[in-house]
Amino acid sequence: MFTRLALGLTAALSLSLPAAAETLRLSHNTGDQTTWQKGADKFAELLAAETGGAYDVRVFPNAQLSGGDQMKQAEMTGRGAIDLVLTSAINVTPLAPEMAAFSLPYLYPDYAAVDRTTAGAAGDKMEEIMEGHGIHVLAWGENGFREVTNSKRPITSPADMAGLKMRVAGPMYIDVMNDLGANPQQMQWTETFPALQQGVVDGQENPIGAVIIPQRVYEVQKYITPWHYSYDPLFLGISKARWDGFDDATKAQFQKAADEAMAWQIQISRDATAEGLEFLKEQGMEVYEPSAEELAAFREATKPSFEKWSNQIGADIVQLFTDEANAQ
Ligand code: X2X
Numbered sequence: 001m002f003t004r005l006a007l008g009l010t011a012a013l014s015l016s017l018p019a020a021a022e023t024l025r026l027s028h029n030t031g032d033q034t035t036w037q038k039g040a041d042k043f044a045e046l047l048a049a050e051t052g053g054a055y056d057v058r059v060f061p062n063a064q065l066s067g068g069d070q071m072k073q074a075e076m077t078g079r080g081a082i083d084l085v086l087t088s089a090i091n092v093t094p095l096a097p098e099m100a101a102f103s104l105p106y107l108y109p110d111y112a113a114v115d116r117t118t119a120g121a122a123g124d125k126m127e128e129i130m131e132g133h134g135i136h137v138l139a140w141g142e143n144g145f146r147e148v149t150n151s152k153r154p155i156t157s158p159a160d161m162a163g164l165k166m167r168v169a170g171p172m173y174i175d176v177m178n179d180l181g182a183n184p185q186q187m188q189w190t191e192t193f194p195a196l197q198q199g200v201v202d203g204q205e206n207p208i209g210a211v212i213i214p215q216r217v218y219e220v221q222k223y224i225t226p227w228h229y230s231y232d233p234l235f236l237g238i239s240k241a242r243w244d245g246f247d248d249a250t251k252a253q254f255q256k257a258a259d260e261a262m263a264w265q266i267q268i269s270r271d272a273t274a275e276g277l278e279f280l281k282e283q284g285m286e287v288y289e290p291s292a293e294e295l296a297a298f299r300e301a302t303k304p305s306f307e308k309w310s311n312q313i314g315a316d317i318v319q320l321f322t323d324e325a326n327a328q
Pocket residue numbers: 029030070088090091143168169188189205206207211232
């Protein structure tokens with residue numbers, strides 16, 4: 001009796017339990033309320049649905065898997081220590097300096113120009129370069145146009161940047177801030193909020209919808225100028241070793257989940273940005289919206305770093321980007 005019951009129970013259990021899901025670890029380097037996190041969660045959800053639960057994507061925020069080092073995630077993914085990464089272009093420039101092309105100062109007039117680039121030859125070229133570093137890019141997402149905030153004064157012209165202690169993420173932004181007369185320092189994003197709070201730095205720059213609002217930067221910053229000086233895309237990448245091990249059907253499932261999740265992530269980032277300035281005003285921030293002439297002055301001031309980084313990236317690649325950015 002007991003044996004029959006036990007056997008019956010075992011059979012019922014084995015029928016009701018799906019085959020063990022394979023766990024994949026996904027790293028990103030912002031907090032758990034950002035549109036990065038939401039995009040990663042959406043990918044996990046869509047992939048589970050696509051594959052009938054065969055893959056369980058676990059999302060790790062704040063660059064936990066790389067000891068808090070946001071620049072190290074891509075390299076770890078390239079050698080298979082991390083399965084999936086969702087990060088922005090500027091974070092992979094130590095590995096692939098060409099990725100700085102996306103973020104050259106004042107490259108893009110608008111979102112349409114951005115979308116032509118990621119969908120076109122420039123995006124293809126970057127995917128090929130990342131593949132060479134062991135990362136298969138599944139889809140492009142959005143961090144966004146990076147806007148400047150600080151605790152000292154409204155920024156209306158390059159002269160207002162003089163001497164401001166600015167936290168930046170990556171090497172190109174050090175040069176751009178130097179062009180503007182600021183005093184830049186590279187710092188992990190996870191360390192930036194307390195640094196702003198304690199006055200270790202005066203300001204920072206990040207996209208409104210994807211980062212500034214969900215990470216509550218308005219609590220420690222008074223002034224924001226939407227100067228659109230640099231665009232930063234996200235990409236969802238998978239370790240090439242793992243990707244190459246999938247059959248075609250599995251690849252198609254990953255591709256579909258990634259395309260849908262990142263298209264959605266771009267949309268929620270743009271929506272949050274569009275409503276963002278009003279929200280930031282309500283939170284007590286002072287917004288300065290520069291005129292076309294004022295924007296031209298920032299663009300003019302940042303030309304030396306555009307030139308310097310164009311040389312580093314290579315003329316052919318920069319040409320691919322400028323062609324698509326300026327196409328009609
Ligand atoms: O560190 C930043 O500023 C962030 C979150 O935007 C990036 O990852 C580049």
